[in-house]
Amino acid sequence: MYKRYLLLFCICALVATPMTGYAAQARSSFGKGVLKVGATGGDVYELQGRLKFLGYYTGPVDGKFRDRTYRAVRLFQYAFGIDVDGTVGPLTKRRLWEATRVWVPGLENRIYKKGDEGGYVWELQRRLRFIGFYTGKVDGKFQDRTERAVRLFQYEFGLKVDGRVGPETKLKLWKATRYWRPGAKVGPGKVRRAPMTRIKPMSKVPQSNAGLSKQDIRMMAQAVHAEARGESFIGKVAVAAVILNRMESEKFPDTPSAIIFQPMAFTAVADGQIWLEPDKESEKAVHAALNGWDPSGGALYYFNPATATSDWIWSRPQIKRIGQHIFTR
Structure with missing residues (x-):
């Protein structure tokens, strides 16, 4: 009888091992604590690496949970139907691990x-x-x-x-x-x-806020309307994408409002058109850019060749032309 029980125990153990190993692997990916702004260390390195592997995070993998990591977490949570709070608790960890099972350190750059x-x-x-x-x-x-x-x-x-x-x-x-x-x-x-292949205004764009405030999104819509009024929908999305690209660059401030109101940054600020009421298409264009569509190809600048007189802007490496704007690095 003892041998029979021992045999049964061994069989149960063998059957349970794969699931136990899977759970252990999931648990061991991160520590037990909640990760949030201000956290540092190995867990944040892994968080950034996994988010970068999926394309949410574009900054340096430095183990420091700052604004850029916070925005990437919120984008991930939004896309995966998790409460968007920018903190990395058990549910966010599990969903992130499940989405990046093949990830190992360094894989995001392979x-x-x-x-x-x-x-x-x-x-x-x-x-x-x-x-x-x-x-x-x-x-x-x-x-x-x-x-x-x-x-x-x-x-x-x-x-x-x-x-x-x-x-x-x-x-x-x-x-x-x-x-x-x-x-x-x-x-x-x-x-x-x-959505990136579409060239007509989308009838309905998911309302992602990418961790930005309503005020920042409103300001982006005003900038798009003022700068790209009369452009195609793609041209409007591209202008919104430039603002977001600047947020991800170390060369610029990290909020839309600060970027838009940088001295000499946008003509619409200088001539007062920034305060015009944005139309619905400009608002849709902002949300399309927040959802990841970047027709500009990663541009940080754009200009109208018919009116631009600056030698500096003409010297920037050009990516493409959309409507009346040339987009550059």
Whole structure:
């Protein structure tokens, strides 16, 4: 009888081990404490690394929980249906770990290319399939069909077409598939395209605030309306994206209002048009940019070539032209 009980115990232990290991792995990813602004150390390094892997965080992985990390956490929480409070408690940790299971330190900067195999390639193929670029078998093998899908994605989204998946391509792909979840499928004739490929005003834009106040969002809408009145919807989103890009740059202040009212930064401030009432399309453009659409290609500046006389702005590396504006680095 004793041997029978011992055998039963061993079988139960073997069956339970995988689930126990999985839970232990999830728990060991972060410490037990809640992470919030002001926190430092290893847990914050991991938080930033995982958020950067998904494309939410674009700053340095330095282990310091400051404003940029706070905004990235809030964006993640918004996208994953978690209470948006900017603090990293048990639920946020678990959802983040589940979304980045293949992440290891340094992986956020790895470049994937033909010949690679493994966890991230599975996700790459699934995300590309979700928006209709990949039609092959999801097998975790980066071969010819996967490379062609990557190159097609890069071409359509204005990236360097090299078939390699580096940080810029990963970020763009994540933003284009932010509503993808493991197990999501796209049926025949139901290819999904990302909001970034749309060229007409969206009838309904998710109301993300990306951790910004209503006042800041209102000010952004005023700036977009004043600076891009008469431009296409894409042109308006691009202007909003420039403001957000400056927030992520160490060269500029870290709030929209401070950026907009920097001396000599925006013509609309100098001539008083900043105080015009923004229209609905300008408000939609701001929310589209807050949701991750950046038609400017990461620009920090823009100018109208018909009126610009500054040698300095003409010397900036140009990215693209949208309507009457040239967007530059």
